[in-house]
Every structure is written in structure tokens, then in C-alpha cells.
Amino acid sequence: MAKIIPFKAVRPTRAIVGLVAARPYQSYTVDERESRMDYNPYSFLHIVNPGYKYHKAIHGEERYKLVRNRYLEFKEDGVFIQDEKPSLYVYKIVNRHGQEFNGIIAATSAEDYEQNIIKKHEDTIAKREQTFKTYLQTVGFNAEPVLLTYPDNDIIASIIKETQKNYAEFEFTMTYRDTHYLWKLDNEKAINQVQNEFDKMKTIYIADGHHRSASSFLLYEDEKNKNTNHNGSESYNFFMSYLIPESDLVIHEFNRLIKDLNGLTKETFLIKLDYLFRITNRGSIPYTPSKPHHFSMYLDGEFYSLYLRKKRYKFNTALDQLDAELLYKTILQPILGIHNLRNDNRIEYVNGRHEMITIKSSVDSGEFKIGFGMCPATIKQIKNIADEGLKMPPKSTYILPKLRSGITIYEF
Structure with missing residues (x-):
């Protein structure tokens, strides 16, 4: 009963994806952020920290609007392109310790979150939820997937493995020595198979990203209530997630x-x-x-x-x-x-x-x-x-x- 759908991802071009990709903004020290932005004009940090351009700290909705501007500039400059066909994205990470993670990036349902099909195990802070909801409404995109986990499934695993036999759209290594791979899965038969397997699952679980998923749900509620012609297929009904099998999760204390x-x-x-x-x-x-x-x-x-x-x-x-x-x-x-x-x-x-x-x-x-x-x-x-x-x-x-x-x- 878990619903996932393909979507038309906006993605960096193959040549510069390793330069664009960034860790979450808060994980950098101020010196790290500034150093990366000084020497890398393609870093996604330029989008989420638009005040860098003016050497000024900018906050609140003014910052959100400038984030939107920087994002549009990246699209206009050809740093980002959008896929023409809705797809699922097979994604693999191999970290420096040799640990391997294989899963699927897809759009997941805010209604599933509401109905507890997507289950939570952490409390969230209401103020942070509202702040990030306002951010999402202003910038109009989600750039970091929520990490979800599902019971190991042989059919999904076989589709992932078969897809990985093809030439990867991306293959790049970050300075942390994590290597990332992405394959586009746009075969309708394979997409339907993956969707059918998730449809059989009564529950899937948030592993990481409780505030992001809660904020996406608040966005869904707001937009649904404003839209007199709401039909459930609008993009705000979904949020981006990276779904991996339970056996791939690594949990530290x-x-x-x-x-x-x-x-x-x-x-x-x-x-x-x-x-x-x-x-x-x-x-x-x-x-x-x-x-x-x-x-x-x-x-x-x-x-x-x-x-x-x-x-x-x-x-x-x-x-x-x-x-x-x-x-x-x-x-x-x-x-x-x-x-x-x-x-x-x-x-x-x-x-x-x-x-x-x-x-x-x-x-x-x-x-x-x-x-x-x-x-x-x-x-x-x-x-x-x-x-x-x-x-x-x-x-x-x-x-x-x-x-x-x-x-x-x-x-x-």
C-alpha cells in the first residue's frame, strides 16, 4: 500500500555533478563553506547560501527568494537539466569503508505519511517544520531526499541489479571518498513492477529526514486546501525519497x-x-x-x-x-x-x-x-x-x- 511514482528529476550534467553535489548546509563549518564556495562556482552551496554573492548574511523569506533565484540561474546556465521522461533513479553509494548502499530515488506520498503507512520514530520540532515548509513553498523544489527503508525484496533487488548492468548516468567520488552512481530507470514495465512491490507493503519507515518529511506533509496540506481543483496527482502530493532495503542500513549509536x-x-x-x-x-x-x-x-x-x-x-x-x-x-x-x-x-x-x-x-x-x-x-x-x-x-x-x-x- 506504499505509493511511489517516477518523476522528471532536475539533475546536474554528468561533467560537473561531482562539483555540484554538497553535504547538508549545516554540516559544514563557516570556514569550510566559504572555502568551497570561493573555489567552486558550481557547488550547490551557492544556491542555499545566496548571501555569499553579496558578502552578507540573509535570513528568512528574503533568503528563500534568493535561493529560488540562484536555482533558476543554475538552470539557465545549463548546470541543471531536467529529464524529459518520468523515471525512477537507481542510486548506489560506496563509502571509504567499503560499505555499499543500493536503492531507488522516487517520489513518495504525503498521504501515506498522513496515514502512517510511512512511519516515524523521532519527534520533530513544530517551529522547524513550519520554517522548512515556508522554505519549500518559496523555492519550489526539494534537493535532498528523505531516507526511507523497506523490507528486503527479491524482485526490487533484481531490478536494481539488472539496471546497474547499464552505463551509469553519473559516477563520481566526493572528497570524503564516497563514490556515487546513478542510473535512470525509465522502462515502464520495470517501473510498474517496482510500484507493485511497494504497493504490497503495509508500511515503510523513515530512517533519516523526519523534519523534511513533516515539512513536505505541511506543504501538501496547505496546497491541497488552496487548490479548489485538487485531484491528488499534483506534484505537491509527493516528496522525494531514497528508498533502500533494511539490510543496507548501517546504524551507529x-x-x-x-x-x-x-x-x-x-x-x-x-x-x-x-x-x-x-x-x-x-x-x-x-x-x-x-x-x-x-x-x-x-x-x-x-x-x-x-x-x-x-x-x-x-x-x-x-x-x-x-x-x-x-x-x-x-x-x-x-x-x-x-x-x-x-x-x-x-x-x-x-x-x-x-x-x-x-x-x-x-x-x-x-x-x-x-x-x-x-x-x-x-x-x-x-x-x-x-x-x-x-x-x-x-x-x-x-x-x-x-x-x-x-x-x-x-x-x-
């Missing part, structure tokens, strides 16, 4: 760094921990947990393992089983006094691609007092939480692949 012990001495803190955890001092050797409900802790120059005393903690929901929630409910909130994981400036997050030595360095520097490591969530946990209508704490997962902006663009 986010580890936690805390700036103080909430006024407690080290000894008092450890005594409070002992009620719910079996604590073992591991000395100076970095310890990484290998099982759910086991945690690593670094404090005062030493690593500790924390094993949950399960007889003293009840698991009532799928969310209770999640280590990020467990750490919050047993240590961060009741002992360290951190109630708002999103806004408390005493906590910071380090994605699990970095080893525990990063936690050690951050604490040893004196910037933080204590650090915690955990095991990553599984796709099964994420799905169970979404199926129960629950939401994970902020920074519970760091999910790969990370997508680039400006490679395929969906116009409203």
Missing part, C-alpha cells in the same frame, strides 16, 4: 558526554549507580559494550562497564528496550539532572563511528566530566518503536548512508 556530576562526588555518584547497575572498573583500557543494556563509562581517568540489573528495571514498551532511553531513565535524568536532552547545554553527543578513545580525550581535556558509550539500536527496535507510535530520544541513532544535496531535484 550516539554516545553521550556530560559536563558535570550534578554536584555529586565521584563516590556518591557510583553508589547511586550501583542500585541499578553492576559496576566493574576496567582501568585505563578502553571498554566498548557488546550487548544491549550494557554501557561503557569513562570517569576520572578510568573506564567502567555498567551491566543493568534487570530484576530492578521493567521493560513495558519497545522504547524501554532502547539503550538511549534506558540511559536517560536510569542515569541522565534521575542522577545527573538532565531532563531536556535536546536543549540542555550540559550534554553533547558523539556519533558511534568514533571510537571510545574520543570519549576519553574529551573527558581528559577537562571540557567534560564523564562519558557514556552504548550499543547501536537495531532496525527491529526502530520498527517496533514506530509501530507502537512511540518516539525515540534525540540523538538515538546515526544512520548511514548520508545523502548529498543537488544530485536529483524534485520540483513542485
Whole structure:
């Protein structure tokens, strides 16, 4: 029952796609952004940061209008061209660690989002949703797909594999040494087969892009209510997504760094921990947990393992089983006094691609007092939480692949 449709993507030309493609705007430091824009006139950053042209920071709707102008200039200059025929796009990423991701870029249904066929597992911030909705309405395009995942499907996998035997429309490597490939799938029979397989799926899941999908849904509601001739086929009924099978997802954890012990001495803190955890001092050797409900802790120059005393903690929901929630409910909130994981400036997050030595360095520097490591969530946990209508704490997962902006663009 999940609906996907082909669309006429706006794409960079083959010769310069590697120059156009960019990471999400917020992932760059100011110096990185300016350096890339100084030396690369084709970077998509020029579109999303139009104030660069005037050496001035521009905000709000004035910025959105200039984003629209820069985008149209890229089209007028032939940097972007639009496909003549609606297509699905087979997309492959091979990162520097040899991890491979294969999926399909398509337009997915805002109505499916509304009806919970596209399921969520993270909370969104209403203000950010509204801000991005206004942005979308003004600029008229979506340049970064939402990452969705679906149960492994042999028919879809075979169509992807068969398509990849053809000459790729794009093949380029980014400075992060990720190599990207894109094939256009415009064969109607193959498109219908893919659509039929998705139509059999009761649910698919958002892996990354909760705010983008929520904002696209708000755009759909606005435009539908304004259009007296609405029929469901308009472009605003859909948003661009990259759909990959569950087995291709790579899920890392986010580890936690805390700036103080909430006024407690080290000894008092450890005594409070002992009620719910079996604590073992591991000395100076970095310890990484290998099982759910086991945690690593670094404090005062030493690593500790924390094993949950399960007889003293009840698991009532799928969310209770999640280590990020467990750490919050047993240590961060009741002992360290951190109630708002999103806004408390005493906590910071380090994605699990970095080893525990990063936690050690951050604490040893004196910037933080204590650090915690955990095991990553599984796709099964994420799905169970979404199926129960629950939401994970902020920074519970760091999910790969990370997508680039400006490679395929969906116009409203």
C-alpha cells in the first residue's frame, strides 16, 4: 500500500555533478563553506547560501527568494537539466569503508505519511517544520531526499541489479571518498513492477529526514486546501525519497558526554549507580559494550562497564528496550539532572563511528566530566518503536548512508 511514482528529476550534467553535489548546509563549518564556495562556482552551496554573492548574511523569506533565484540561474546556465521522461533513479553509494548502499530515488506520498503507512520514530520540532515548509513553498523544489527503508525484496533487488548492468548516468567520488552512481530507470514495465512491490507493503519507515518529511506533509496540506481543483496527482502530493532495503542500513549509536556530576562526588555518584547497575572498573583500557543494556563509562581517568540489573528495571514498551532511553531513565535524568536532552547545554553527543578513545580525550581535556558509550539500536527496535507510535530520544541513532544535496531535484 506504499505509493511511489517516477518523476522528471532536475539533475546536474554528468561533467560537473561531482562539483555540484554538497553535504547538508549545516554540516559544514563557516570556514569550510566559504572555502568551497570561493573555489567552486558550481557547488550547490551557492544556491542555499545566496548571501555569499553579496558578502552578507540573509535570513528568512528574503533568503528563500534568493535561493529560488540562484536555482533558476543554475538552470539557465545549463548546470541543471531536467529529464524529459518520468523515471525512477537507481542510486548506489560506496563509502571509504567499503560499505555499499543500493536503492531507488522516487517520489513518495504525503498521504501515506498522513496515514502512517510511512512511519516515524523521532519527534520533530513544530517551529522547524513550519520554517522548512515556508522554505519549500518559496523555492519550489526539494534537493535532498528523505531516507526511507523497506523490507528486503527479491524482485526490487533484481531490478536494481539488472539496471546497474547499464552505463551509469553519473559516477563520481566526493572528497570524503564516497563514490556515487546513478542510473535512470525509465522502462515502464520495470517501473510498474517496482510500484507493485511497494504497493504490497503495509508500511515503510523513515530512517533519516523526519523534519523534511513533516515539512513536505505541511506543504501538501496547505496546497491541497488552496487548490479548489485538487485531484491528488499534483506534484505537491509527493516528496522525494531514497528508498533502500533494511539490510543496507548501517546504524551507529550516539554516545553521550556530560559536563558535570550534578554536584555529586565521584563516590556518591557510583553508589547511586550501583542500585541499578553492576559496576566493574576496567582501568585505563578502553571498554566498548557488546550487548544491549550494557554501557561503557569513562570517569576520572578510568573506564567502567555498567551491566543493568534487570530484576530492578521493567521493560513495558519497545522504547524501554532502547539503550538511549534506558540511559536517560536510569542515569541522565534521575542522577545527573538532565531532563531536556535536546536543549540542555550540559550534554553533547558523539556519533558511534568514533571510537571510545574520543570519549576519553574529551573527558581528559577537562571540557567534560564523564562519558557514556552504548550499543547501536537495531532496525527491529526502530520498527517496533514506530509501530507502537512511540518516539525515540534525540540523538538515538546515526544512520548511514548520508545523502548529498543537488544530485536529483524534485520540483513542485
